[in-house]
Amino acid sequence: MAKGGAAGMIVTDVANWLSDPANWTGQNGVPTRLLQHLQYSLVALVIAAVIAIPLGLLIGHTRRGTFAVVAIANSFRALPTVGLLTFFYILISPHIHGTGNASYFIPSEIVLILLAIPSMLSNTYAGIENVDPGVKDAAAGMGMRGSQVLWRVELPNALPLIFSGVRSSFLQVIATATVTAYVGLGGLGRYLIDGLAQQDYPQMASGAVLVAVLALLVDLLLALVQRYAVSRGVTGRYRRPAAPVERITAEAAA
Amino acid sequence: MISYFQQHQSQILSWLGWHARLSALPLLFGLILALPLGWLARRYRWAYPPLVGIAGLLYTIPSLALFIVLPGILKTKILDPTNVVVALTIYTVALLVRVVADGLAAVPEDVLQAATAMGYRGFGRLVRVELPIAVPVIGAGLRVAAVSNVSLVSVSALIGVPELGQLFTNGFQLAYQTPILLGIVLSVLLALAFDTAIQLFTRALTPWRRAVRPA
Amino acid sequence: MKSVRGVTAIVAGAATLILAACGSSSNPTSTGGGAGAGGSKAPSDTIVVGSANFQENVVLADIYAEALKAKGVKVSTKLNIGSRETYIPALKDGSIDLIPEYSGVLLQYFDKSATAVSSDEVLAALQKAVTPPLTVLDQSQAQDKDAIVVTKATADKYHLTSIADLQAVAGKLTLGGPPEFETRTDGVPGLKKVYNVTFKTFRKLDAGGPLTENGLKNGQIDAGDIFTTDPLIAKNGWVVLADPKNLYTAQNVLPLINSSKASDTVKSALSAVSAKLTTDDLVSLNEKVQLNKQDPDAVAKQWLSDAGLG
Numbered sequence: 001m002a003k004g005g006a007a008g009m010i011v012t013d014v015a016n017w018l019s020d021p022a023n024w025t026g027q028n029g030v031p032t033r034l035l036q037h038l039q040y041s042l043v044a045l046v047i048a049a050v051i052a053i054p055l056g057l058l059i060g061h062t063r064r065g066t067f068a069v070v071a072i073a074n075s076f077r078a079l080p081t082v083g084l085l086t087f088f089y090i091l092i093s094p095h096i097h098g099t100g101n102a103s104y105f106i107p108s109e110i111v112l113i114l115l116a117i118p119s120m121l122s123n124t125y126a127g128i129e130n131v132d133p134g135v136k137d138a139a140a141g142m143g144m145r146g147s148q149v150l151w152r153v154e155l156p157n158a159l160p161l162i163f164s165g166v167r168s169s170f171l172q173v174i175a176t177a178t179v180t181a182y183v184g185l186g187g188l189g190r191y192l193i194d195g196l197a198q199q200d201y202p203q204m205a206s207g208a209v210l211v212a213v214l215a216l217l218v219d220l221l222l223a224l225v226q227r228y229a230v231s232r233g234v235t236g237r238y239r240r241p242a243a244p245v246e247r248i249t250a251e252a253a254a
Numbered sequence: 255m256i257s258y259f260q261q262h263q264s265q266i267l268s269w270l271g272w273h274a275r276l277s278a279l280p281l282l283f284g285l286i287l288a289l290p291l292g293w294l295a296r297r298y299r300w301a302y303p304p305l306v307g308i309a310g311l312l313y314t315i316p317s318l319a320l321f322i323v324l325p326g327i328l329k330t331k332i333l334d335p336t337n338v339v340v341a342l343t344i345y346t347v348a349l350l351v352r353v354v355a356d357g358l359a360a361v362p363e364d365v366l367q368a369a370t371a372m373g374y375r376g377f378g379r380l381v382r383v384e385l386p387i388a389v390p391v392i393g394a395g396l397r398v399a400a401v402s403n404v405s406l407v408s409v410s411a412l413i414g415v416p417e418l419g420q421l422f423t424n425g426f427q428l429a430y431q432t433p434i435l436l437g438i439v440l441s442v443l444l445a446l447a448f449d450t451a452i453q454l455f456t457r458a459l460t461p462w463r464r465a466v467r468p469a
Numbered sequence: 470m471k472s473v474r475g476v477t478a479i480v481a482g483a484a485t486l487i488l489a490a491c492g493s494s495s496n497p498t499s500t501g502g503g504a505g506a507g508g509s510k511a512p513s514d515t516i517v518v519g520s521a522n523f524q525e526n527v528v529l530a531d532i533y534a535e536a537l538k539a540k541g542v543k544v545s546t547k548l549n550i551g552s553r554e555t556y557i558p559a560l561k562d563g564s565i566d567l568i569p570e571y572s573g574v575l576l577q578y579f580d581k582s583a584t585a586v587s588s589d590e591v592l593a594a595l596q597k598a599v600t601p602p603l604t605v606l607d608q609s610q611a612q613d614k615d616a617i618v619v620t621k622a623t624a625d626k627y628h629l630t631s632i633a634d635l636q637a638v639a640g641k642l643t644l645g646g647p648p649e650f651e652t653r654t655d656g657v658p659g660l661k662k663v664y665n666v667t668f669k670t671f672r673k674l675d676a677g678g679p680l681t682e683n684g685l686k687n688g689q690i691d692a693g694d695i696f697t698t699d700p701l702i703a704k705n706g707w708v709v710l711a712d713p714k715n716l717y718t719a720q721n722v723l724p725l726i727n728s729s730k731a732s733d734t735v736k737s738a739l740s741a742v743s744a745k746l747t748t749d750d751l752v753s754l755n756e757k758v759q760l761n762k763q764d765p766d767a768v769a770k771q772w773l774s775d776a777g778l779g
Contacts, residue, residue: 261764262764331559331562331563331564333547333559333564333565334564411549413550413551413555414522414547414548414549414551414555416547420548420549423522423549424549426678426679427522427523427524427549427675427678427679428524428758428759428762429679429683429759430762432762
């Protein structure tokens with residue numbers, strides 16, 4: 001069968017699976033799994049942001065400890081997620097009793113948080129560091145002091161990079177949250193792991209498509225937020241009046 | 255941990271070798287594919303958004319999903335490590351297209367004009383002027399891709415591919431931390447090795463950056 | 470410029486090195502290694518032994534592999550592949566040639582409507598149901614069944630001795646097991662059909678691994694699908710619920726093999742293993758690997774030498 005034929009089969013498999021109403025209801029339905037996935041991702045992202053962004057602002061502003069902190073954060077990127085997941089699960093879950101998801105949730109969240117920190121930390125730090133020194137000088141000249149410079153000048157100027165770090169982290173977390181199904185968690189990764197165990201190809205392919213679509217939508221949403229949150233002075237996106245030469249020639253032609 | 259390593263040395267080294275190959279090959283193929291694509295994205299303004307957009311889209315496909323779905327598309331056998339290489343190549347290309355495009359775009363305009371004035375044009379200018387200047391940026395992107403690949407390869411242990419990730423699945427089944435820790439350490443060392451190698455490589459390719467001594 | 474030529478040379482050199490290393494890695498006698506990444510298969514006189522994704526099967530695969538090696542057969546292994554649904558296709562497409570299996574569940578895989586219950590009935594039905602080129606060889610008396618297992622506390626609380634006792638209370642309880650348990654004939658659907666037992670929730674965990682074991686111990690699940698040879702059952706004082714209606718039929722360990730690789734040497738080596746393997750052996754093998762963290766390959770070799778086969 002031609003390659004196009006195989007790809008076409010996947011499309012029909014996914015279409016059939018997604019149009020089956022049974023797959024949209026109940027514990028294993030798409031809405032439940034989607035919400036779980038978002039929940040796991042958001043918790044990790046928020047906690048990572050609370051850790052990474054203030055830290056990035058601090059070291060970017062004071063220029064102290066940059067090498068050590070950034071090196072440690074970047075080394076987090078090298079950690080294998082499956083390894084960390086299994087490690088934390090075995091470490092933590094024997095101590096967690098009770099009927100809830102905590103024994104799967106906590107180790108998974110730790111791993112996702114560790115994964116989300118590097119991008120946000122390095123982007124925040126780079127954003128602050130790359131603020132035009134002339135701008136900072138002007139701020140100082142206007143009488144602003146340390147923390148005022150940080151909050152009113154450096155942070156707004158660094159927002160594009162910070163946002164791009166948040167977006168990048170969020171995407172990574174959403175993609176990696178699929179692997180947490182290996183240690184018993186829910187989310188869209190369940191379709192992959194269960195589909196693999198049950199050799200249910202349509203389920204697996206649909207799971208893959210759903211995660212990709214989720215990531216895409218989240219990214220678009222964040223791009224939209226970025227458009228309106230970042231000051232136009234920074235991005236330079238405002239309508240310029242026509243250059244003087246053009247105005248004059250336009251008037252002369254009229 | 256050392257004694258565990260010694261006990262299973264040949265097995266672990268075999269997995270390490272596989273892991274290194276499965277991480278390195280996609281870097282090579284990915285770079286080869288990303289260079290022309292990135293150049294296209296830079297050369298034709300209208301091509302940049304769709305190319306980078308598709309690249310971004312490809313990057314969001316979770317690795318486990320790709321490993322599972324590829325055998326059906328590629329008609330490879332289920333346990334074939336080729337699936338891993340193809341999947342990681344896709345990710346590497348997705349990452350590098352934008353890096354190459356931005357790297358080429360960062361070449362200062364006056365340098366381009368000087369090169370043209372000296373008689374370099376088209377492909378010659380690309381290879382002898384633009385690419386060498388873009389090497390640091392591309393090198394940085396390659397480092398990120400390398401480290402990311404090393405981590406992603408271990409996900410393939412969930413479908414039985416022989417590499418360091420087997421230490422994680424084995425350890426997990428036995429609730430045994432030693433192989434897991436060993437696997438983490440070896441993965442990080444491997445990632446570090448790739449990172450350093452690429453750094454040295456890019457430094458070797460850009461001798462002019464070292465020639466300038468600050469006054 | 471010099472640097473361009475230098476770069477091309479380095480890249481070409483690196484590429485050749487990597488590709489060469491790739492090709493030379495298909496050493497057929499290396500344990501645990503796969504076939505070469507270029508798709509080059511192991512030579513046709515090598516038997517590739519696979520295993521499922523739980524440790525008992527890994528040890529059994531090692532036993533088969535070492536027994537064959539002792540008789541001079543060339544062997545390579547691909548362990549920890551996945552669930553039955555994943556590795557049977559690998560058997561069919563030739564990625565692996567041999568795998569240790571359990572007669573009852575294997576029969577159900579090939580024939581969902583099978584009704585055989587006893588060891589001999591199951592074997593006879595299995596020999597007919599297995600699709601060529603696959604075939605099964607002599608079975609051992611060792612058995613390892615799926616079982617519904619509860620903690621002593623739960624058993625006391627609800628007066629549970631058999632699966633049938635769950636009928637009244639299962640609606641309040643959570644069952645845990647591997648994801649494939651949800652769809653298998655002897656899994657969740659089987660419990661409903663044979664015993665009219667439906668649990669409130671089914672947690673998808675793993676095949677008798679730490680997720681299920683921890684879950685049972687710590688309360689995330691009230692009942693678990695755990696294998697009868699799991700050493701933790703004895704260690705934790707868990708209760709294996711009786712199965713009077715034989716939902717879980719005989720599960721004798723036997724080799725599932727591609728008949729093209731089943732030479733006389735192979736058959737006699739594997740039959741010798743089957744003749745000596747007992748259920749108690751399985752439990753003790755599991756104890757050594759799971760509780761004492763011994764190496765599966767070493768444990769396999771030890772068993773073979775104790776049995777006079779290796």
